[in-house]
Amino acid sequence: SAVISQKPSRDICQRGTSLTIQCQVDSQVTMMFWYRQQPGQSLTLIATANQGSEATYESGFVIDKFPISRPNLTFSTLTVSNMSPEDSSIYLCSVGMGNYGYTFGSGTRLTVV
Amino acid sequence: DQQVKQNSPSLSVQEGRISILNCDYTNSMFDYFLWYKKYPAEGPTFLISISSIKDKNEDGRFTVFLNKSAKHLSLHIVPSQPGDSAVYFCAAREDSNYQLIWGAGTKLIIKP
Numbered sequence: 765s766a767v768i769s770q771k772p773s774r775d776i777c778q779r780g781t782s783l784t785i786q787c788q789v790d791s792q793v794t795m796m797f798w799y800r801q802q803p804g805q806s807l808t809l810i811a812t813a814n815q816g817s818e819a820t821y822e823s824g825f826v827i828d829k830f831p832i833s834r835p836n837l838t839f840s841t842l843t844v845s846n847m848s849p850e851d852s853s854i855y856l857c858s859v860g861m862g863n864y865g866y867t868f869g870s871g872t873r874l875t876v877v
Numbered sequence: 878d879q880q881v882k883q884n885s886p887s888l889s890v891q892e893g894r895i896s897i898l899n900c901d902y903t904n905s906m907f908d909y910f911l912w913y914k915k916y917p918a919e920g921p922t923f924l925i926s927i928s929s930i931k932d933k934n935e936d937g938r939f940t941v942f943l944n945k946s947a948k949h950l951s952l953h954i955v956p957s958q959p960g961d962s963a964v965y966f967c968a969a970r971e972d973s974n975y976q977l978i979w980g981a982g983t984k985l986i987i988k989p
Contacts, residue, residue, distance in 0.1 A: 765923075768920075770920070773918070795975060804981075805981060806881075806966065806979040806980055806981040806982060807921070807966065807968075807977075807979040808979075809976055809977070812975075812976075822976075856920050856921075858920075860975055865911050865913070865923030865926060866911075866923065866977065867923070868920030868921050868922070869920050870918070870919050870920050871918070871919070871920050873918075
């Protein structure tokens with residue numbers, strides 16, 4: 765299965781600032797996903813990162829707040845913009861591996877103060 | 878609207894005994910189900926899956942059972958080992974949609 769390098773692993777940020785999270789995959793993959801896991805909650809899909817086109821966002825998530833880049837088939841970034849304490853979560857990138865499941869990065873634990 | 882539910886936030890089991898984690902779903906269009914395991918400070922790791930055309934899938938100490946009529950699946954771990962202590966997520970998918978719908982997770986604690 766693919767190996768994903770996600771960074772930073774954690775950060776503490778001031779409200780009103782932005783943080784960009786990076787995911788690097790060791791092989792070319794078609795589908796990359798960005799998830800959020802709020803404390804005590806299940807994983808929620810933010811968007812699907814599409815190579816060469818705009819990301820596809822799920823209900824409740826917008827591009828202005830969570831801009832995503834996907835410049836090639838091995839790399840993607842998620843930016844959390846104009847952060848507030850409510851954005852404190854674990855952010856995870858994932859790649860689809862068909863019927864063998866999905867592989868996840870190690871996550872970014874974000875705390876907004 | 879929670880389409881995938883894990884009603885037990887935590888479960889404590891003695892080492893060597895069987896651990897049974899449960900998951901219920903509401904969407905009859907789900908045709909593929911997956912279990913993931915998550916350690917602190919790590920991303921979820923794929924554990925085992927089952928297609929809706931089956932009622933059982935086994936992989937070593939892990940067995941997943943699917944009861945379509947009850948819209949219920951369960952993960953059995955036997956024998957339970959200390960390294961099994963983690964959060965277990967149930968997820969489901971419609972064939973036409975790559976998006977996974979996740980349960981809230983069950984924290985499994987294996988007592989020595």
